């Protein structure tokens with residue numbers, strides 16, 4: 001399972017109940033932050049999430065509503081005694097912005113901070129460990145901008161202990177069986193894999209897309225994603241404004257979700273002009289039925 005906590009469902013102008021962009025992503029014991037609009041650290045505290053267990057931060061682009069909260073978050077992590085390294089993935093320029101602030105304010109963190117410039121023109125694996133892979137998704141915004149796709153890695157099949165004992169399966173043969181091989185015992189008898197193993201646990205994916213004009217083609221890393229967070233800054237009556245500012249409407253986001261064959265769609269990044277969000281659902285539903293709207297503090301899961 002992958003779960004996400006909406007830290008900010010708003011866009012450039014914050015509202016009392018809608019913070020600028022930020023999503024906390026949880027997969028097993030790992031926590032990732034995607035975008036860090038102003039006040040993100042307060043949102044993490046409001047929703048009782050530890051700042052220190054975040055070790056990777058992914059910033060989609062360098063518009064203020066997506067990164068202004070970073071310096072404050074880093075400061076607090078340092079004040080709270082953080083020692084573990086932190087990786088920040090962002091389009092080129094963020095490191096310079098943060099370092100200017102550090103230099104002028106004579107601020108030094110108590111932990112290693114590693115910046116990684118993202119090439120916003122190509123899809124790439126930005127980061128991975130044994131369980132997860134994070135891909136960049138090039139988007140079409142006014143400045144360099146990427147989305148992120150979090151994909152859990154496929155696990156080997158589970159080999160049954162009772163079968164290991166019964167067939168006396170030696171240790172050296174077990175890895176191949178976990179990867180799907182049959183087993184030949186000492187008498188030459190072939191035991192089919194499905195008798196020896198149970199299926200590996202299901203793996204899930206989450207994709208974050210903000211901000212962009214609607215993508216005409218579905219990037220490979222997005223196809224079939226279990227949970228898609230997609231910006232829907234405007235409703236259809238503002239489609240010209242959406243085009244001019246390189247954003248999407250709810251209908252466009254839903255059409256993209258259908259094209260990408262995702263399982264669930266969550267709309268977010270709403271313009272401050274909207275108070276009620278029912279209309280976003282109404283516009284999206286005819287094109288993609290399993291749709292919801294993001295609200296600050298709300299969790300969504302892949303299952």
Ligand SMILES: [Zn+2]
Nearest residue numbers: 061063141211
């Ligand atoms: Zn933007």
